[in-house]
Amino acid sequence: MQHDGEAEARGRNFTLHLDKALPCPIDKAVWNPEKDLLAMVTKDQQLIMHRFNWQRLWAVSPEVRVTSLCWRPDGKALAVGHEDGTISLHDVENGNIIRQTVTHHCPVECLAWVEEKEMAQTAADDLFVYEDRTPRFFPPPPKSPAMPGAAPAFDISGAVGSMEDPNSPMDAKTALKASHQQINILCSGDRNGTICLNIFGVFLIGRVDVSELDISTCKHEKDATKDSSYRLHDPFILKVSLSENLHHLSVLCTGKLVSSHFEERKTNQEAAYGVFSLKINTALIGCRxxxxxxxxxxxxxxxxxxxxxxxxxxxxxxxxxxxxxxxxxxxxxxxxxxxxxxxxxxxxxxxxxxxxxxxxxxxxxxxxxxxxxxxxxxxxxxxxxxxxxxxxxxxxxxxxxxxxxxxxxxxxxxxxxxxxxxxxxxxxxxxxxxxxxxxxxxxxxxxxxxxxxxxxxxxxxxxxxxxxxxxxxxxxxxxxxxxxxxxxxxxxxxxxxxxxxxxxxxxxxxxxxxxxxxxxxxxxxxxxxxxxxxxxxxxxxxxxxxxxxxxxxxxxxxxxxxxxxxxxxxxxxQQLHFEDILFLRHLHQPNVLNLYVPVSLACYEDKEKLVSGEVCRYVCFQIPEKTSEECMFIVITREYWKKPSAPTENTYREAIALSIGAGLSCIDLSLYKEKQLVLLGQTVSCAQAWLMIMPIDKLPYKNITGVFPFDGPDLLNVCLSEVRYLIAPSWRAISMMFLSDYFFGMGDLQGAVFSISLNDGRARILPYADVVPPLAVSASRGLACVFGAQRRVLLYDLEEDEDVEDTEMD
Incomplete structure (x- = not known):
């Protein structure tokens, strides 16, 4: 498929640090943002913690099945979502539960923890300065007494060594409070379309039911009509992300988009069922x-x-x-x-x-x-x-x-x-x-x-x-x-x-x-x-x-x-409301419980446009599954919006569809630091597996908002049609009677399809062909963890290549 020289060069990309056998297949994996630690959930439902050298620190067996994982921004606590709607916060040192909350009533499918980025203080902010006076008058509060007859919990960190200063007297709850100097919010989404926002991971400050959002297609309320409002039925949250200024909540979910007055019409309309990208306005949280x-x-x-x-x-x-x-x-x-x-x-x-x-x-x-x-x-x-x-x-x-x-x-x-x-x-x-x-x-x-x-x-x-x-x-x-x-x-x-x-x-x-x-x-x-x-x-x-x-x-x-x-x-x-929606991909399989949808979401500060105060959000997803009739595409949308301090508010969206080269298929993907994309894939014949990292900020994106005869990105009819035509002009049209008047050709955007191969980035052929999701990538540490179906784990350094010194000498 490639020349020998190119294949040899690929063999030197990404230093291989580890190749080990696993006792059990891995279901979920996520890297610590501050330390070389990997938290994983095995198929037999064990929550385990490993160091970079694959030394196991601790392992616990939760009573309820784990459905999602997420690290606190400082890396000192792990949030674990469970099948019964419980979210437990575990100590990084020993896996003990620090706090436990029940904010959902069904499985927690995704978690994301964000810390507010420090902004320049205004005069009004300076007025609201509060000092916690409790330490002045009281000693530290005592811990809970031990129950009679209960044996003390064994701290495995004492056997394998602590990751922190051994002379530090700080316990788990003290460390938890130490992280409260800056506001941080844990976002969680469940199987029924409910999103909860918990400050410090424990104090519920906001709840959004996606199925109850009024999705309007009109920019101005005075232009709204009875037929311009829609609802997302049967939502299933895939990803959530809160911007660092806490003003916007990005949501990736599946669902069925129907008119709000669908029940009144009593008509057999075929609705659009697929993956949607929502933006919810959370400005109140950011301003307050x-x-x-x-x-x-x-x-x-x-x-x-x-x-x-x-x-x-x-x-x-x-x-x-x-x-x-x-x-x-x-x-x-x-x-x-x-x-x-x-x-x-x-x-x-x-x-x-x-x-x-x-x-x-x-x-x-x-x-x-x-x-x-x-x-x-x-x-x-x-x-x-x-x-x-x-x-x-x-x-x-x-x-x-x-x-x-x-x-x-x-x-x-x-x-x-x-x-x-x-x-x-x-x-x-x-x-x-x-x-x-x-x-x-x-x-x-x-x-x-x-x-x-x-x-x-x-x-x-x-x-x-x-x-x-x-x-x-x-x-x-x-x-x-x-x-x-x-x-x-x-x-x-x-x-x-x-x-x-x-x-x-x-x-x-x-x-x-x-x-x-x-x-x-x-x-x-x-x-x-x-x-x-x-x-x-x-x-x-x-x-x-x-x-x-x-x-x-x-x-x-x-x-x-x-x-x-x-x-x-x-x-x-009550003050968190819908702001924008984009139809990402059609789903042929309504039941997503057993469907793995490769999606990734990340927000970046645009260094080139900091003067205008813009933030860039990237959404990357795969569409559709590889078949003999359809091509496989990796679709990337990026959206710019100005910060609240910017003099004017302006949001615009661009998109591109990456057509993967012939003979290749994508298994999983993840957005990486500095606007890069990491892809894990196989050849169609499953003879080889590959890992590639490529920059995505310089790709020939096409504007998908300004070319329409409707003003503004919040026009639902535009969003529903643009990606369908953008990705594959031959794709079967979705029949939606209440939007049929707005369908029109998108020929100008068909040039947004961009073919890529392994030559378009740094790639490496993997020693095992049977790779499986999840792909665990650490943006802060530059690491990628790849799992094989035959219980193997491969750990790669994305920042360094093998034999670099020898190459330079040659």
Whole structure:
């Protein structure tokens, strides 16, 4: 196919660093943007991390199937989309889950994480400067306590070595917060056409349902008619990308474009089903990025603190439930012994009788002396004492400090919400934040009450067990000197314990989980007066909340925060609207679940046009599949639009169709840095596989907006017809009755088809012919990873060639 000299030259392109066997085929792969790390998902659903030298760092097996991968811009966290709509953030060091969110209701098909590029500050921006004052008044918030009986997770990074400074004390969540200095947004698209925008990957700030977008063909609303609006049915998101200025969201998706009034017409129209490129206006996010950044900082911290509160409550409930169950089980044997000895009294009455007259029945005597014994009594006493002390430690070291920091942060958020001129436009409602602030204060009072309850319980249980110990020794006629070392017995306190707490769990309702059955906490007169005084001092109108359990109060705090934090997403989502659409390729197979569509999307700053403030977006896709009747094309569209700071707004689009040389087919593709395209392909006979990189910025693009009799790129009828004629004039026309009046010849654009071969770029013939997607390319590190069907992996350096020194010497 080529001369020997050309083939030999190709053999030196791209240095081969690695050729290894794989234990399992790879389903997805993505390079870390900052480090030589490759995250992969195998066909058997293992999430693994490899170094450049193919050393495995860690491997985890997610419970739910992984459907997408994406790195945070700083490379310190990996976003993983799952089949159930969950997105989990994994620590790069060990694969542990840092945070987990559920923003979708179906499989997450694509992820893209972008960080806002620093722009020149204006005078208005300088006014909105907020300093996080929490570190001034509080130490770092404590972590969640460990669940009793749970073994600590094994950190595999300790076995293979850390990728960061080993002397650094920064943990995963601290590293996560360190990335919050600049606003970054995780974009996710799912199988049902929903796109979610999450600041820092955790705070939902915008949601777009592509099927609900009104796609207008008229540039001006006054020109719009009933027939000029369309909807995209059954959308399936393939790729998403947010511009670095956060003003434009680019979406590649499949779907069926029909008239919005299709249902009213009741006509059998054939709609256009295929791949579409959408541009959604997200200017509100870009213009209000500073305000959203500050709100997201507080909200993400508050949500993390709420998580610590809930985990702390779960730990306390577990600790007390285990201890109290042991106590109940021990004294359950006393009831059976009393019945065996013919007594109809219950254990509480027997104990009160022993306290009042000092005489024990035969059943109670046998239980204390034989069944329980002094050793068993000591063990039970230590169990209850240790549990109550553990509850106190969890409250003092976790629950109370976190609740105080949370109340302060909600107060800071309330202060921000009062700047209505800047914050109302993004939906931060002062009244809703006020409600969250009041609930956080109620939680603090409930925690203070729980501390009092636990302190009383400690004293009462200790007095009860001291009394039982002395009684047992007297029943056994033991007058050892150690009896004098025991504290004096308060008979009144023991009697109160036996009447109120021996058979009733007073502490349990305070820690009970929130269920449909409302827990009503009774209070004695003294506690009620004290707590009501605290409530009045805190500014609460009434003290009815004191009858709730602490878990109920935390649940109310969670709901009020959730309501307040969801408003920005609702307000911002309503202002994200359709801006432009382009029909990319027709699909003969409506079901895309098992169809791999090679597409790539990237945005570049145009260095030659920085003066005019233009940004260039490239979209590259393959069309259609190779058949005997049709040619294979790689279509590239590029679109320029001015930045918001530009004096005028102007958008124009160009396109070119690359016809791959005879005997070649494309397997996968990826846009590369500096406007280059990486292609992975095979010969038609599958005898050889090849890898090629070629520049695409100097290709003879054709303008596909200015040649039409309609003004503007947002004319849907133009977009639907232009690419069909551009790519293949002989392609079967798509019959669309509602657009038939606009179809016209595109002869001027037929010259946009440009033939390419392996001579048009740097290419290399690969040692294995059975290459398969995905093609993993690292633009920041200049690496390409190619996978073979026979479980092989090839790692190439795209920036260096083999035998360069020898060639220069020759």
């Amino acid at each position: 990025s500073k305000e959203l950044h500050q709100v997201a900082l507080q909200v993400s911290s508050i949500e993390e603190l709420l998580e610590v509160l809930q985990v702390s409550m779960n730990v306390m409930q577990k600790v007390w439930s285990d201890a109290h169950t042991s106590f109940r089980e021990k004294f359950k044997g006393l009831s059976q012994l009393l019945r065996e000895h013919g007594s109809h009294a219950n254990p509480q009455e027997e104990c009160l009788s022993l306290l009042s007259c000092g005489l024990a029945s035969s059943g109670l005597h046998q239980f204390l002396a034989v069944s329980l014994g002094e050793g068993g009594l000591k063990r039970l006493s230590k169990t209850m004492d240790a549990a109550l002390r553990e509850l106190h430690v969890v409250i003092a070291e976790h629950l109370q400090p976190v609740a105080e920091i949370l109340a302060f942060r909600v107060g800071e958020l309330r202060g921000i919400s009062r700047w209505k001129a800047r914050l109302r436009s993004i939906g931060l409602d002062e009244k809703l934040v006020d409600q969250a602030m009041e609930n956080s204060g109620m939680v603090l009072i409930q925690i203070e009450r729980l501390l009092r309850v636990i302190a009383d319980k400690v004293a009462q249980y200790r007095m009860f067990f001291i009394w039982l110990t002395k009684t047992l020794r007297q029943l056994n006629n033991e007058n050892s000197p150690s009896n004098d070392q025991l504290p004096a017995i308060n008979s009144e306190a023991v009697a109160i314990f036996l009447k109120t707490q021996f058979e009733h769990d007073i502490l349990g309702p305070h820690l009970a989980s929130v269920t449909n059955d409302t827990v009503w906490i009774d209070m004695n007169l003294g506690d009620k007066e004290t707590l009501e005084e605290l409530a009045l001092m805190g500014g609460f109108v009434n003290s009815e909340f004191l009858h709730n359990s602490l878990n109920q109060q935390i649940s109310q705090l969670f709901l009020s925060c959730q309501h307040a934090f969801s408003m920005p997403s609702k307000v911002v989502s």
